[in-house]
Amino acid sequence: MTRPVIGLTCYLEPAQWGAWKLPAALIPQWYVDLFQGAGAEVIVLPPGNDPSVVDRVDGLALAGGADVDAGLYGEPPHVTADAPRTSRDTSELGLYQRARERGMPVLGICRGMQVMAVAHGGALVQDLPELATGLVHRERPGEFVDHTATFTPGSLAAETLGTGPFVVNSSHHQAVSSAGDLVVTGWAADGTVEVIEDPRVDFCLGLQWHPEHPDRRVPDAPLLAAFVAAASRFAAATAE
Numbered sequence: 435m436t437r438p439v440i441g442l443t444c445y446l447e448p449a450q451w452g453a454w455k456l457p458a459a460l461i462p463q464w465y466v467d468l469f470q471g472a473g474a475e476v477i478v479l480p481p482g483n484d485p486s487v488v489d490r491v492d493g494l495a496l497a498g499g500a501d502v503d504a505g506l507y508g509e510p511p512h513v514t515a516d517a518p519r520t521s522r523d524t525s526e527l528g529l530y531q532r533a534r535e536r537g538m539p540v541l542g543i544c545r546g547m548q549v550m551a552v553a554h555g556g557a558l559v560q561d562l563p564e565l566a567t568g569l570v571h572r573e574r575p576g577e578f579v580d581h582t583a584t585f586t587p588g589s590l591a592a593e594t595l596g597t598g599p600f601v602v603n604s605s606h607h608q609a610v611s612s613a614g615d616l617v618v619t620g621w622a623a624d625g626t627v628e629v630i631e632d633p634r635v636d637f638c639l640g641l642q643w644h645p646e647h648p649d650r651r652v653p654d655a656p657l658l659a660a661f662v663a664a665a666s667r668f669a670a671a672t673a674e
Contacts, residue, residue, distance in 0.1 A: 438665035440474045441491035442466070443526050443546070445499050446481045446519065464646040465497055465543075471651065472658040474665060481525040485532035492672075493637075493665030494533040496526055496546025498644060501608055504560060507552050512560035514607060527553055539637035539664035544606055547630060547640025554614030559626075562607050567624035571604045578603040578647065583628040589619035590639055591629045594656040602628060602643035603650060609642060616640075637664035 442465055449458035459480035469476045477491060488494055503518040504511040506527075511518075526549050533540050542550045548558055562571050570579050584598035585591040592598075602622075610618070610627040616638075620629025632638035637660065645654035 437473055437475050438492040438662060438669050439477055440469045440493045440495050440665060441477050441479045441488055442495045443497050444478050444480055446522055461497060464648065468646045472662045474662045481521040483525060485528035488529055488532050488538065492669040493539040494529060496542040496549050498544035498546060502545060502548050502552055507557040514561050537635060538668055539661060541661045542640035544642060544644060547642055548610060550640045551610045551613045551630060554616045556610060556612040556614035559609045559611045562609055569622060569624040572607055578605045581622055583620050583622050585629060586619040590631050591620050594660045603647055604643060637661055
């Protein structure tokens with residue numbers, strides 16, 4: 435059976451290897467391993483591609499990374515916000531819109547979920563620690579903490595992972611405050627949004643946590659299997 439092809443967005447960041455120090459289109463190998471391990475092939479989509487590039491794949495995955503530009507949802511940037519990655523924001527919003535126009539399965543991870551929310555008219559919490567909810571979402575950059583989430587019965591998240599409490603990992607300081615016309619179906623204990631979905635389509639879902647981390651391979655496997663299966667269905671339907 436032919437494996438579906440997932441288009442995976444990536445970072446555009448300064449990087450160093452050997453004698454070189456240059457801007458680079460890159461993605462942690464964890465992401466590639468995640469989708470290949472779930473039964474898909476992976477094509478990395480750097481910023482700058484025309485949105486029509488998604489016509490060549492069977493599913494779109496929006497990866498994590500730096501903060502989405504607050505100007506895209508009409509707010510001034512918080513003092514803790516990352517410098518805008520304008521080319522990546524523009525590229526991913528275009529890719530997402532094209533994927534939705536085609537009815538293609540989409541999975542957003544952390545920043546990817548936030549891109550989805552903004553694309554649907556939503557907005558973000560720019561600094562979770564400022565809310566002082568009592569739940570730690572990141573102790574320091576580059577490290578993960580665990581907490582639980584619960585999911586709406588009947589949602590895609592609940593159908594694949596159960597209603598919870600379900601342990602997720604976290605390493606972020608921003609989150610979705612409004613999902614626009616998407617539906618919030620998962621929350622942390624402090625009310626932080628953990629999942630957004632579009633229940634009108636086969637598979638369109640954003641996660642605040644990081645399934646690409648190697649420790650997540652087993653608990654998140656059912657959700658990744660559902661995404662890859664949806665990509666297979668899309669490939670079969672568009673081949674007819």
